[in-house]
Amino acid sequence: MTILGQDIKYGKTILNLDIAKLHTGTPLDVPVIIERAKKPGPTILLTAGIHGNEINGIEIVRQIIQKKYNVPQQGTIICMPVVNVFGFINQERKFPDGRDLNRVFPGGKKGSLAARFAHAIMTQIIPHIDYCIDYHTGGGQRFNYSQVRIDSTYPKTLELAKVFGSKFIVNSPILEKSFRKSVSLLGKPIILFEGGKTLDLDRIVTHRAIEGTLSVLHHLGCRTQKEELKSIARIPQHYITQSTWVRSPKSGMYRSFTKLGTFVEKKQILGSVSDPFGGKEKSVKAPNAGYIICQNHAPVVNQGDALFHISEEVQTL
Ligand SMILES: [Zn+2]
Structure with missing residues (x-):
């Protein structure tokens, strides 16, 4: 496995997705944290902060790394807790060029700054992965109850959403030019977690998302987590098709x-x-x-x- 020109050895590797510099000359470095097990298995990507003001997602992936839940027994887990680093610094949804990163995928080499960055993710990271969980919150003051969003035209995503175990699964057709669309078109199942609102940290939301993620990692054979999963209460799930x-x-x-x-x-x-x-x-x-x-x-x-x-x-x- 070679990512960003670097041979990925067993154990932990931290890479920087270095795409462009800002007008101050500040590099646009995005940390990519990779944990690889000796035993072969699937590669799972966990992404948050595509919208830089959606703090819950960033906190979810941060806790997963901090608690070493991203260390697989089989396969590889790639974490990108803050995809839109500069949006996060400014506490803004958008990219520094004013674009919504989640509306410029798959991007292009010669496009806008956001489009170039999207292109880098699509060419440098996505070819290596099998599954993705992308974490978001409601926009502005809209507070989402913890939910998993899927597109029913991709049946594998419903299976993952059931395993995630959130009370609500919402059928949400994929938006054009979104990250989810580009990943889905490659035949790689991607589910979206939505919980809470922007510029807010909600412990119930982050806790639920971490439980759900552990359950998916267990299901995909990355980690056996009997102890952590014991406490998860299985609740009835409501699949909202409309x-x-x-x-x-x-x-x-x-x-x-x-x-x-x-x-x-x-x-x-x-x-x-x-x-x-x-x-x-x-x-x-x-x-x-x-x-x-x-x-x-x-x-x-x-x-x-x-x-x-x-x-x-x-x-x-
Ligand atoms: Zn979002």
Whole structure:
């Protein structure tokens, strides 16, 4: 195995994906932490921080490395805890050139800075891997209940999502030019973990994601983790094949009356929006019965802002 021109020996190797320099001459180094076992097996890639302000994902991969859960008994585990290092420094979603890294894949050698970086990942890292877990959070103040997103047109991803064991599996068609699309087109199963919101660390979310990851690593034969997996409570999983957003009926101050992750009935009042001058409050009602898998934490919202993500069609697995 040769990655970034370096022969990967057994044990730990730390490489830097060095693509370009910023205007200050500061190199754009992205650490790639590789652990390889003597016994052959699959290669799993764990990526976080493609969006530099999605801190939960970075924390999940950091803990996996710190607890040595990335040391396989078979195969190789590659961790990239902070893919968009400069976005992370600036606490921003985007790349330093203003682009969303997750919308420029597979990139190109002569494209924008983000596109060149995407190209480097696709040519230097992805050819070596068999599976990928990519960690994200909701955008802005939208807080996602821990969930795994898959595309049902890639059946292997549903199998991995079941093994991950999160309460919700969400069918989410793959966006064009996303990292997930480029990896999927190569026939390599990739699942997305989504939990929490940007610029926030949530211990319940990170804990759930680490448990799920351990379960997948165990399933793929990378690590036997009987001890760590013992404490994982197996819960019923809900596979959401269709979902919709409940949007704010007006601009104003917003309060939610709904607990994230719970089942609500049709027309149930989920929250309310009102002007700041003591005028009439407007209720936000559930358009159908379903599970609330994301809710906005913003105190002030605009008309049409996404307040709740609710399931429409669900299969209980
Ligand atoms: Zn993201």
